[in-house]
Amino acid sequence: MAPEHPSPQPASKPSSRSIEMDREELKRNLKEQIVKQLNLEEVKPESIADDAPLFGEGLGLDSIDALELIVLLDRHYGIKITDPKDGRTIFVSVNTMADHILAQLAAPK
Amino acid sequence: MLNLVASTRLTGGRLSLNGNDLAEGQGEDAEMLRALYTAVGLDYPKFHKMDMYARLALLASEPLYRMLRADGADIANAIGLITLNRSGSAATDVEHWEPVRRGETASPAVFVYTLPNTGAGEITIRHGAFGSSICLVSERPDCDLLLTIADDMITTQGMTHVIVGWSDIFAAPFANGPSTTLFAGFALIGHGAGTPLTPTGLQAILTQH
Amino acid sequence: MASREMKILLGADHVTGPLGSGSAAVLSAMLNSTCGLRPEQVPGGAMASVGRAFQQQHLDRPLEVQLLDCIAHCRAQLSEDVFSTHSEHAPRTAVILSTTKGEIGLLENGDVESALLPSLAERIRIGALLHASPIVVSNACASGTLAIKLAADLIRVGRYDHVLVLGGDLVSRFTLSGFASLHALSVEPCRPFDRTRDGVSLGEAVAGVVLSNDPSLLAEPLGEYIAGGMGNDANHISGPSRTGEGLVRAVGAALRRSGMTAKDIGHINAHGTGSVYNDRMEAVAFGRLGMEHVPTNSHKGYFGHTLGAAGVLETILSLHAMRHMQLPASLGANDLDELPPLNVLQAIGTPLSNTLLKTSSGFGGCNAAILIDAC
Numbered sequence A: 001m002a003p004e005h006p007s008p009q010p011a012s013k014p015s016s017r018s019i020e021m022d023r024e025e026l027k028r029n030l031k032e033q034i035v036k037q038l039n040l041e042e043v044k045p046e047s048i049a050d051d052a053p054l055f056g057e058g059l060g061l062d063s064i065d066a067l068e069l070i071v072l073l074d075r076h077y078g079i080k081i082t083d084p085k086d087g088r089t090i091f092v093s094v095n096t097m098a099d100h101i102l103a104q105l106a107a108p109k
Numbered sequence B: 001m002l003n004l005v006a007s008t009r010l011t012g013g014r015l016s017l018n019g020n021d022l023a024e025g026q027g028e029d030a031e032m033l034r035a036l037y038t039a040v041g042l043d044y045p046k047f048h049k050m051d052m053y054a055r056l057a058l059l060a061s062e063p064l065y066r067m068l069r070a071d072g073a074d075i076a077n078a079i080g081l082i083t084l085n086r087s088g089s090a091a092t093d094v095e096h097w098e099p100v101r102r103g104e105t106a107s108p109a110v111f112v113y114t115l116p117n118t119g120a121g122e123i124t125i126r127h128g129a130f131g132s133s134i135c136l137v138s139e140r141p142d143c144d145l146l147l148t149i150a151d152d153m154i155t156t157q158g159m160t161h162v163i164v165g166w167s168d169i170f171a172a173p174f175a176n177g178p179s180t181t182l183f184a185g186f187a188l189i190g191h192g193a194g195t196p197l198t199p200t201g202l203q204a205i206l207t208q209h
Numbered sequence C: 001m002a003s004r005e006m007k008i009l010l011g012a013d014h015v016t017g018p019l020g021s022g023s024a025a026v027l028s029a030m031l032n033s034t035c036g037l038r039p040e041q042v043p044g045g046a047m048a049s050v051g052r053a054f055q056q057q058h059l060d061r062p063l064e065v066q067l068l069d070c071i072a073h074c075r076a077q078l079s080e081d082v083f084s085t086h087s088e089h090a091p092r093t094a095v096i097l098s099t100t101k102g103e104i105g106l107l108e109n110g111d112v113e114s115a116l117l118p119s120l121a122e123r124i125r126i127g128a129l130l131h132a133s134p135i136v137v138s139n140a141c142a143s144g145t146l147a148i149k150l151a152a153d154l155i156r157v158g159r160y161d162h163v164l165v166l167g168g169d170l171v172s173r174f175t176l177s178g179f180a181s182l183h184a185l186s187v188e189p190c191r192p193f194d195r196t197r198d199g200v201s202l203g204e205a206v207a208g209v210v211l212s213n214d215p216s217l218l219a220e221p222l223g224e225y226i227a228g229g230m231g232n233d234a235n236h237i238s239g240p241s242r243t244g245e246g247l248v249r250a251v252g253a254a255l256r257r258s259g260m261t262a263k264d265i266g267h268i269n270a271h272g273t274g275s276v277y278n279d280r281m282e283a284v285a286f287g288r289l290g291m292e293h294v295p296t297n298s299h300k301g302y303f304g305h306t307l308g309a310a311g312v313l314e315t316i317l318s319l320h321a322m323r324h325m326q327l328p329a330s331l332g333a334n335d336l337d338e339l340p341p342l343n344v345l346q347a348i349g350t351p352l353s354n355t356l357l358k359t360s361s362g363f364g365g366c367n368a369a370i371l372i373d374a375c
Helices: A016-037 A063-077 A084-090 A094-106 B029-039 B045-049 B052-070 B090-101 B118-127 B143-155 B199-206 C023-031 C062-076 C104-108 C117-127 C143-156 C173-181 C245-258 C276-288 C307-323
Strands: B003-011 B014-017 B020-024 B079-085 B133-137 B161-168 B183-190 C008-017 C038-041 C047-050 C093-098 C135-137 C162-169 C205-212 C223-232 C267-269 C355-362 C366-374
Touching: A016 A063, A016 A094, A063 A084, A063 A094, A084 A094, B003 B052, B003 B199, B014 B052, B020 B029, B029 B052, B052 B079, B052 B090, B052 B118, B052 B161, B052 B183, B079 B118, B079 B143, B090 C104, B090 C173, B118 B133, B133 C223, B143 B161, B143 B183, B143 B199, B143 C143, B161 B199, B183 B199, C008 C023, C008 C062, C008 C143, C008 C307, C023 C307, C047 C173, C062 C117, C062 C162, C062 C205, C093 C117, C093 C143, C093 C307, C104 C173, C117 C135, C135 C143, C143 C162, C143 C205, C143 C223, C143 C307, C143 C355, C143 C366, C162 C307, C205 C307, C223 C245, C245 C276, C245 C355, C245 C366, C267 C307, C276 C355, C307 C355, C307 C366
Parallel strands: B079 B133, B079 B161, C093 C135, C093 C162, C267 C355
Antiparallel strands: B003 B014, B003 B183, B014 B020, B133 C135, B161 B183, C008 C205, C008 C223, C038 C047, C162 C205, C223 C366, C355 C366
C-alpha cells in the first residue's frame, strides 16, 4: 500500500537519526518487494547488497524487470515514472532506489 | 510414416517419460510445478517469472529435449514444435485484466504472457531452438492435422524431429475458482527409431484419458 | 529447387479497418496518404494514437460480426461457394483464423468461457454454415503471415483444395493497458523505420483471403503463392534478436524452397511496428539477406498494428499495390534511421519485380516470411 504523502514540513525537522532508521527500514522493505515483484524465488532479500548493481551481473534483471520496478514504485510508494529511460539512474542499486523514493516523498507538492 | 520416439505426461503432480515416473511434486498448481522444477533439477531461475502455462509446457517438454541433447540431435536447427491447448492463456489474461478493470496499474511481466504461444517461446529460448514452430488453439487436438503439419515440418522444412504438445491448466469448461486441472502431454515424433504413430495414438498422448 | 506441379493462388479477398472497407478502397486511401490513427487516452493516463474501426455499433461481439461479414464478402467473389457445409467440396476446405485475443470484450465483461478462442471459432462455424470449426493459429503478431503459410502448406500436401485465411483482432482496454505498461506505445502515430520512432500504435482490423489450387474458383487472382518459411529468435519473450536470427532463417527458408535469391525480390512489406528494437532488427535481418536495395515499406503508419490481422491485411494490400505498380510510402518514415540501411519508401514507389516478400515477427520470438508472385 502506498504510504501517505507527508504534509509540508513543520518548523522542526526530523532528527537525522530517525531519517537513518527510516532509510534502513526502507531498504529492507525494498529488497523484499523487489524479490516478490520480480519473482526472484531463489534470492534471499538480505543477500542483496545496498550498492550492488541490480542489472548486468548479479540478479540478472532484464528489460521487463525494469518496467516491473516502475510498477513497484507506483504500487508501493505512489511514485510515477513516465519515461522508462529515467530508470537507468534510479534503478542502479537499492541505494539509488531508496534515494529516489526519499527525495520524492520529501519534495513539496 | 511418422514414428513416436518418446512421450511425456504431466498430471496429478507426476511427470512421466514413456509411462515411467520421473518426478513427483507435492501441493497444488504453482506449488506443485515449483516442486517438480526442483525434483527435475531444472536450475533455470527464469522459470519463476513465467506464467503457469509456460512453466507447465517447459516442464513437460524438458525430458524430451534432454533426450535429444543426449542423442546429439541438432536442437538449434532441426527440432520442430507444435503447441496447443483449449484455454489459450485465459488464466493469465484474467490475472492481467483484474487490476486494469479496477483502474490499477497493469503488470508488464504478466501481460507479456497473455498469448497462447509464450509456452512455445519459452521452450525455444531455453533450448536455443531456432526451427519451425506453430501454436494452435482448439477444443480438442485434431491429430490428423497435427500429424500432417509435423510430417511437412520434417519432409519439407528440414526438421529431423517434431515435438507436439498439449498443455492446459483447465479441464473443459473453464473453471473459475481455486481448483485447476493441470495437464500436459507431449510427443516426440520423427522418421527414425520408434513405433509407428497414428492419429489415435497421438490422441492418447495428448489427452487426459 | 522447388518444383511446382500445383499452382496455389490467392484471391477473393476483403479487408476492413481504420481506413474503411474493401481492399481497393483502403489501398486508395493509403496512396492518398490518409492516416487512420487518432489520439486517445489509454489506461494509465498517457496519450496514444489508435486505429479504431468497429466500436461504434456497441455490439457485444464486434469481432464475430466483422469476421462473419468478411467471410461473406470473400465467398461472394468465388465462382462456387465451396466453403458452405452443403457443398460437395466442403470436406476439402478449411478456414484458418489468425487472432491473438479474439472476442476479448467478453473476457472484460467476465464471460471467460465465451471469450476462449475455440468458442469464437465454433460461433463462426455456426454463423457461416461452415463444414468445420476454423483452425485457430495464435502466434502473436506473426499469426497472420503464418496462417497464410500454413494454408498453402496444407494445400500443397493435398490435405485441402481451398482454404479461407482470416485475420482479426480488436483494439481493447485489455491490450492498450498491456502495451501501455510496457511503455511500448507512441504518443503520435507510429513512425516505422524513422530515426525518431518511439513506439507502436494499435489498430483493429479484419481481413480475409482465399487460397486455392483451382484457378477456376478465383475470377481475378491476386497472386500465386510461391513459398514460405519460419524461424524463432530463441532470445527473449518480448524482445527481438539483435541479429534478426529468426527472421533471417524464415526468409532464408522461403528463398531456398522457391529457388529465388535476393535479386528476385520486387518489394518487401515488412513488419515495421515503429518500435525502436523491432525495426532495427528487421533492418539488420534484411541487410544480412542482401535485400537493403529492395523497395520496402511498413503499412502500420496508416492503420496501426492490427496484431492477428496484420499479416493477412498487409499481404492483401501489398498484392493490390503491386498489381497497380504503386507501392504506398512507408507512412511516418520522414527521416530514415541510417544504420543499417534499408530502401524504405518515402514516396509512392514501384516494385523491382512482381515478387512480394511479406514478413511478420511477434512476441515469443516467432518470425514468418512468405513469397508471393503478384498477378
